[in-house]
Amino acid sequence: MRTESVIRLELRRFVLDNGEADDVTDQMPIFGSGILKSVHVMDLILLIEELSGRPLAIEELNPGSFKSIDAIYATFFAEREVPA
Amino acid sequence: MTATLDLTQIDGLGVRDAGSVVSGSLLALESRLDRLFVGLAARWQAEEYRFPSFIPAESLHRLDYFHSFPHLATFPVALDPDPENLSRFSSSGALDGEGAVQLTLTAPIRHALTPAACYHFYLQFSGESLEAPRYVTTRATCHRREERYAPLERQWTFSMREVVCLGSASEVEAFLAEASALVRSLTERIGLRVRVERATDPFFRPAKNPKFLFQKVEPVKHEFVFDGHLAIASTNFHRDYFGEAFHIRRGSDATCSGCVAFGLERWLFAFLDTFGPAPADWPELPSWEEIDARG
Numbered sequence: 613m614r615t616e617s618v619i620r621l622e623l624r625r626f627v628l629d630n631g632e633a634d635d636v637t638d639q640m641p642i643f644g645s646g647i648l649k650s651v652h653v654m655d656l657i658l659l660i661e662e663l664s665g666r667p668l669a670i671e672e673l674n675p676g677s678f679k680s681i682d683a684i685y686a687t688f689f690a691e692r693e694v695p696a
Numbered sequence: 697m698t699a700t701l702d703l704t705q706i707d708g709l710g711v712r713d714a715g716s717v718v719s720g721s722l723l724a725l726e727s728r729l730d731r732l733f734v735g736l737a738a739r740w741q742a743e744e745y746r747f748p749s750f751i752p753a754e755s756l757h758r759l760d761y762f763h764s765f766p767h768l769a770t771f772p773v774a775l776d777p778d779p780e781n782l783s784r785f786s787s788s789g790a791l792d793g794e795g796a797v798q799l800t801l802t803a804p805i806r807h808a809l810t811p812a813a814c815y816h817f818y819l820q821f822s823g824e825s826l827e828a829p830r831y832v833t834t835r836a837t838c839h840r841r842e843e844r845y846a847p848l849e850r851q852w853t854f855s856m857r858e859v860v861c862l863g864s865a866s867e868v869e870a871f872l873a874e875a876s877a878l879v880r881s882l883t884e885r886i887g888l889r890v891r892v893e894r895a896t897d898p899f900f901r902p903a904k905n906p907k908f909l910f911q912k913v914e915p916v917k918h919e920f921v922f923d924g925h926l927a928i929a930s931t932n933f934h935r936d937y938f939g940e941a942f943h944i945r946r947g948s949d950a951t952c953s954g955c956v957a958f959g960l961e962r963w964l965f966a967f968l969d970t971f972g973p974a975p976a977d978w979p980e981l982p983s984w985e986e987i988d989a990r991g
Contacts, residue, residue, distance in 0.1 A: 646936065
């Protein structure tokens with residue numbers, strides 16, 4: 613089972629590998645600040661699907677749900693059964 | 697109200713299948729509205745430009761337009777100038793039985809008809825480095841293919857006035873916030889039933905387009921929606937999308953940009969629907985000073 617810390621680590625790694633930042637915190641705005649761009653959205657969705665083990669529906673994408681790693685975790689992982 | 701508005705009975709309005717013909721008092725109203733929007737642009741000393749009807753296809757390709765909006769694109773087509781080809785066309789009768797042009801060989805298509813007024817600015821300022829925020833305005837006849845058309849409301853060819861800011865993210869955001877507040881005050885002052893709503897652009901296959909998904913999670917477009925169904929204006933924050941595509945710099949970064957856009961025919965529809973067809977019943981347009989004073 614992927615733990616919260618593993619999920620957050622994978623998300624941080626994605627931001628650092630793809631974005632324009634030397635460091636990232638879980639509270640940092642990742643799109644609003646320009647670290648990630650629109651071209652990264654699809655890959656981020658794929659990563660969230662992989663980590664959560666389920667497909668995301670467009671209806672689940674709402675303003676603020678990709679604001680930060682904290683927001684992504686709260687929206688797509690918190691209070692959900694995370695499969696191994 | 698829409699249900700009772702009969703556009704075929706409006707003086708100065710001719711209905712065409714994909715557009716409209718405006719004259720008389722209605723045309724005068726459109727001109728006053730456009731001057732009002734130019735007056736809004738003047739608050740930022742925006743320089744006015746007039747661009748050609750065509751925009752290079754290469755510029756739209758650079759914006760990924762043909763991937764995102766192929767269903768909206770319209771192209772100017774010309775015949776291949778070879779005399780034999782022209783001869784074939786001129787002797788063919790030109791149209792088929794249903795009125796469709798029977799083209800012979802066509803010349804390469806390297807342009808599109810302008811789909812949005814502000815695109816021309818990014819091409820115009822390509823490669824520039826801005827030492828201060830730049831404010832500009834233009835009016836363009838825009839073209840967007842649609843599944844259905846309705847005069848004044850949804851036309852293949854329509855008039856768009858835009859006021860554009862190019863600058864840092866904070867400069868553009870400040871411009872959009874002020875412009876949005878002023879347009880909201882304007883609609884209240886006139887008495888139009890308008891609500892500001894979050895919106896996304898009409899992408900082709902949106903679920904597969906990261907730009908649409910990005911607009912869902914990071915709202916960058918807000919529309920002034922008349923009577924719950926018709927966007928008569930919008931504000932759009934492009935971030936650095938156009939700045940990156942056209943290498944326009946603001947300081948050490950790609951410039952950000954944003955625009956406020958007005959669909960002039962749709963403003964006419966909102967006026968007619970709200971106040972009726974008689975020009976005597978239409979309210980005077982306020983000045984921006986009056987709108988400011990009212991807060």
